[in-house]
Amino acid sequence: MLKEDYNVIGVMSGTSLDGVDLVYVNFKVNDDVWSFNCLDTETVSYTAGWGERLKNLTELSQKDLQQIDCDYTVYLAEIIGKFINKYKLKHIDAVCSHGHTALHQPNKGLTYQIGNRKLLAEKLNQLVVCDFRVQDVSLGGEGAPLVPIGDELLFKDYDFCLNLGGFANISTKINNERIAYDICPVNIVLNHYVNQLGFAYDNAGKIASSGMVSKQLLEDLNGLDFYKKSAPKSLGLEWVKAIFLPIIESYNLQIKDVLSTVCEHVAIQISKAVKDKSQTKVLITGGGAYNTYLIERLKSMTSQEIVIPKNVIVDFKEAIVFGLLGVLKLRNEINCLSSVTGAKNNHSSGTIFKP
């Protein structure tokens, strides 16, 4: 008889490099119906040193990557350990950790998240479930996005679940089947440019709102091949560096105009993704939900009802869902949907490390 009640720690480090999101969350399952309750949450910002190290992972040699994988596992163990102590967490069924994506080229059979070593379980003296993407890629899938199983089990009241993190991704149902895909880069690019002005991010999109859209750059970005592909599809930092940034650089624009043009581009791509008028309710989560300018541009291009919750879900949905992926793995139940990733079959993904 499987348990019906789990307390886990969900841990997520996203691509926009703002920090590590942690959530202590309770899941209950009753007749296959799942519910959750967030008990404690925290975002630990990256130190300048870690921010820099994580920015350049795609350029590292195999040996340096292995070293950083070990160092990052130790760093994650410290962060998670402090979280456990701070909130005096006693009942922990598992720590369910995504790690940080270092490499993602699913067409070459490659996806690699650092911080997912057995050492994490040993240092924390906890059961750890991690490495959720690798099996999906080995089964021919994109290995991303993985959060849609959470949209299916926890957020099914929404017609679309849109997350605005480093990349924008969306999930929805078509003919009773869940599909999802990465739409386009968002904060990974906005942060890259606003960093050059000395800011971590463009607060509320104020700088973008003061810029002018470059029609030519906008056209070039909207014309990228990735947007012509149909789902399943996913994006990685490698694509941003090789394809997206060089187009922007070829224009030599002022940064405020780059930000403005990228926001316009993102709003256009998202409005295309939510264009099905029979589906109306769009949940928006992720740090990009605070980019008021971007949200205004998006609202001007769509008639859908946009819901940005005023609670922890905006910042912690991904960490919550990685908690759920871990619980599903412990139950040996499906946590990766082939309709979403394109893998050969639905499967139960992740590695379990005992302390």
Ligand SMILES: Nc1ncnc2c1ncn2[C@@H]1O[C@H](COP(=O)(O)OP(=O)(O)OP(=O)(O)O)[C@@H](O)[C@H]1O
């Ligand atoms: N007030 C704000 N105004 C504008 N942008 C903001 C604001 N607050 C956060 N952001 C943006 O959101 C980013 C963080 O978003 P989030 O934590 O959802 O990203 P992530 O975890 O890296 O996501 P993903 O895993 O989906 O790539 C910040 O780096 C910043 O760009």
Ligand SMILES: CC(=O)N[C@H]1[C@@H]2OC[C@@H](O2)[C@@H](O)[C@@H]1O[C@H](C)C(=O)O
């Ligand atoms: C390979 C990888 O780490 N992908 C991330 C990234 O960040 C956003 C987007 O690109 C999404 O595909 C995914 O993360 C979310 C949490 C997911 O798997 O659902």
